Amino acid sequence: MKNIKLLSLILLFLGAYSCKQAKKGAKDTMENVEAMAEEIKEEIEVKTLKFSLEPKSDSNVKGEVSFTEENGTVSMNANLSGLTPGEHAIHIHEKADCSSADGKSTGGHWNPTFAPHGKWGSTEGYHRGDIGNFTADAEGNATVEFSTDEWCLGCGDETKNLIGKGVIVHQGEDDFVTQPTGDAGGRISCAGIIE
Numbered sequence: 001m002k003n004i005k006l007l008s009l010i011l012l013f014l015g016a017y018s019c020k021q022a023k024k025g026a027k028d029t030m031e032n033v034e035a036m037a038e039e040i041k042e043e044i045e046v047k048t049l050k051f052s053l054e055p056k057s058d059s060n061v062k063g064e065v066s067f068t069e070e071n072g073t074v075s076m077n078a079n080l081s082g083l084t085p086g087e088h089a090i091h092i093h094e095k096a097d098c099s100s101a102d103g104k105s106t107g108g109h110w111n112p113t114f115a116p117h118g119k120w121g122s123t124e125g126y127h128r129g130d131i132g133n134f135t136a137d138a139e140g141n142a143t144v145e146f147s148t149d150e151w152c153l154g155c156g157d158e159t160k161n162l163i164g165k166g167v168i169v170h171q172g173e174d175d176f177v178t179q180p181t182g183d184a185g186g187r188i189s190c191a192g193i194i195e
Helices: 002-043
Strands: 046-055 062-070 073-081 086-093 130-136 142-148 166-170 187-192
Touching: 046 166, 062 187, 073 166, 130 142
Parallel strands: none
Antiparallel strands: 046 062, 046 187, 062 073, 073 142, 086 130, 086 166, 166 187
């Protein structure tokens, strides 16, 4: 009888110890799952910033521009109205300052890599702000879509970070040759990229 009691106590102790280990294992597993979920969330985090484009240089050009960052790529989408039909340039400029009537308070093209002005992707070089041209329809409306992994929204890399920059729509088209601006004409709409 004494042996049965002793055996029962040993089994009870082993059972309790196993439950404790199982709980500890479950807790460790849960912590691992939570850590993995946080890593996945950080990887798929989508950041979107939206701004209004305001008329400049006595134009009627206005609209909205948004920047969305997802999985290391930033996409720009701009919807514009009040344009003259035909080709126009759009660029990212150095400053998010649209205070001047002519839009020149935004400074020059954003060029953190000190490259020559050119068409995006050109082997001869291009500014990080050299988005290029788009076409306004007969009613003066246009949509511009652009994506790149050479931009970011609020990262620590100043050669990629769009925060603090300006978006400028130009009266004419970029010739991709004239230095340092592409001879795109007056600045007719502006938005500052701020967080």
